[in-house]
Amino acid sequence: MAAQAQCNGSDPVGYEEGSGPFAMIIIPSLLALSTLIVVSQIIWSFVTKRSSAQVITGSSSNVNEGEPVPLDTGVGTLRPAQEALGQWEIPTQCTLVGIEPLQMGRYGPICKGQLKQDNTSTAVVIKTLKDRSNQSEATEFVDLVLFHATVSKHENIVKMLYCQTCRTPMYLVLEASFPGNLLHFLWSLREDRCGAGDNFQVFSERSVYLVAKQIAAGLDYLHSYHRIIHGDVAARNMLIGSGLSVKVSGLDWAFKSRQMRMVSKEQEVNVPVKWQAPERIMRLPLTDRSDVWSFGILLYEMITLGSPPYPDLDPSEVLPNTLAHYRMKRPENCGAPLYDLIKYCCMWNFKDRPVYSAIIRLLDSYKYLADTKPLRSEQEMDICEYRRKAGLPQ
Structure with a gap:
C-alpha cells in the first residue's frame, strides 16, 4: 500500500490534477491579451487610413504642391x-x-x-x-x-x-498655329507685314471662301456631333496656320454654357453686341442659327481685313437698327455672291438662315466666281479705335 501510494504521488496524472486552478487563470488571460492585440491593430489601421485621406484632401485644396492630387469624390479616389x-x-x-x-x-x-x-x-x-x-x-x-x-x-x-x-x-x-489669331493676321495684311512665307502673301476673296468653308465645317461638327453652340464666332477666336489651314478656337463660352445648362449674364457681356443675333440681343433662346448670324459677321471681317462690323454704328445703336432690319453696306472688294451669303446668314428670322451644310455647299459653288486679286487696305488699324467701334473692353 505504501509502495502504491508512493507510485500514485509521482504519477503525471496526479500533477495535472494538482495544476487545474493555475490553468484556469492563465488561459483566459492569454485569450484576453490576444484579443486586445487584434483590436489594437484594427484601431491603428483605421487611424492610419483616415490620416491618409486627410492628407489627400488637404493637397487637393492647394494644387501647387507638386504632388498627386486626386479630386475628391467623397471617398478619396479619382473623379x-x-x-x-x-x-x-x-x-x-x-x-x-x-x-x-x-x-x-x-x-x-x-x-x-x-x-x-x-x-x-x-x-x-x-x-x-x-x-x-x-x-x-x-x-x-x-x-x-x-x-x-x-x-x-x-x-x-x-x-x-x-x-x-x-x-x-x-x-x-x-x-499652336502660325501666324495664329485670324484677326491679327488680317490686320497684318493691311500693313503688308505678315512675314509668314510666300503662301500667306496672297489673301484674296477666294481665300475668304477657303477659310470660311473650314470654319463652317468645324462649327457644323460641334453642333451635329455634340449639340454645341459656339457662342462667340468671330475672327478673334479663329486660328490660321500654314496653307490657310484654319481651326475653330475660343471654346470657353461653349464649355461654360454646356456645363451650367444655361447662359449667364457674365458670359453674354463678354460677347460684343455687334456679333450677336437679334434673338440673342433680346435674350431669347439660342440655336445653332444664332452662330450662323455671327458667321455672316465673320465673313464681313475677313473681306474687310479685320474692320469692325457696322462701322457707321455705335454699339448702343445696333439693337434698334437691327430690329429695323438694318443691313451693312456691301464692302469694297466684296463680290455680289459673297455679299448675298453675308445677307443670307444675317436674316432677321433665324429660321430663314442657312444651316452649315448649305453654307458649305454655297461656299464651294461661289469660290470659282471669287476674285483672286490680293486684298489690301491702305488704312492701318488703330487698335484703340477698333475696340471702341467693335464694343470690346478697352
Whole structure:
C-alpha cells in the first residue's frame, strides 16, 4: 500500500490534477491579451487610413504642391473625369520648354512654349490652373480639359495634345498655329507685314471662301456631333496656320454654357453686341442659327481685313437698327455672291438662315466666281479705335 501510494504521488496524472486552478487563470488571460492585440491593430489601421485621406484632401485644396492630387469624390479616389483623361496625360518623355506668358485666362496664365518629344519640337499653347486654386476651381478645370478632349477630334477644331490633371501644376496643352489669331493676321495684311512665307502673301476673296468653308465645317461638327453652340464666332477666336489651314478656337463660352445648362449674364457681356443675333440681343433662346448670324459677321471681317462690323454704328445703336432690319453696306472688294451669303446668314428670322451644310455647299459653288486679286487696305488699324467701334473692353 505504501509502495502504491508512493507510485500514485509521482504519477503525471496526479500533477495535472494538482495544476487545474493555475490553468484556469492563465488561459483566459492569454485569450484576453490576444484579443486586445487584434483590436489594437484594427484601431491603428483605421487611424492610419483616415490620416491618409486627410492628407489627400488637404493637397487637393492647394494644387501647387507638386504632388498627386486626386479630386475628391467623397471617398478619396479619382473623379471619373480624371480617369477618362488617363490616355491624355503627358508622357514622361515629353517636356515643355521655352514657356512664355501670353495673357491671363479664366483659370490661370495662358502661355506659349515648345513641346519636345522624340527629338521633335512642336509649338504649343498651354492653359494652366493658377496657384492656390481651391477644390471647386480644380474640378472645373479638369472638366474643361475633358471638354477639349471630347470635341477636338475634327481637323478644323483646335487640337488638344496632352494634359496634366493627376498632379500639380495642372495644365492643358493645345496645338499652336502660325501666324495664329485670324484677326491679327488680317490686320497684318493691311500693313503688308505678315512675314509668314510666300503662301500667306496672297489673301484674296477666294481665300475668304477657303477659310470660311473650314470654319463652317468645324462649327457644323460641334453642333451635329455634340449639340454645341459656339457662342462667340468671330475672327478673334479663329486660328490660321500654314496653307490657310484654319481651326475653330475660343471654346470657353461653349464649355461654360454646356456645363451650367444655361447662359449667364457674365458670359453674354463678354460677347460684343455687334456679333450677336437679334434673338440673342433680346435674350431669347439660342440655336445653332444664332452662330450662323455671327458667321455672316465673320465673313464681313475677313473681306474687310479685320474692320469692325457696322462701322457707321455705335454699339448702343445696333439693337434698334437691327430690329429695323438694318443691313451693312456691301464692302469694297466684296463680290455680289459673297455679299448675298453675308445677307443670307444675317436674316432677321433665324429660321430663314442657312444651316452649315448649305453654307458649305454655297461656299464651294461661289469660290470659282471669287476674285483672286490680293486684298489690301491702305488704312492701318488703330487698335484703340477698333475696340471702341467693335464694343470690346478697352
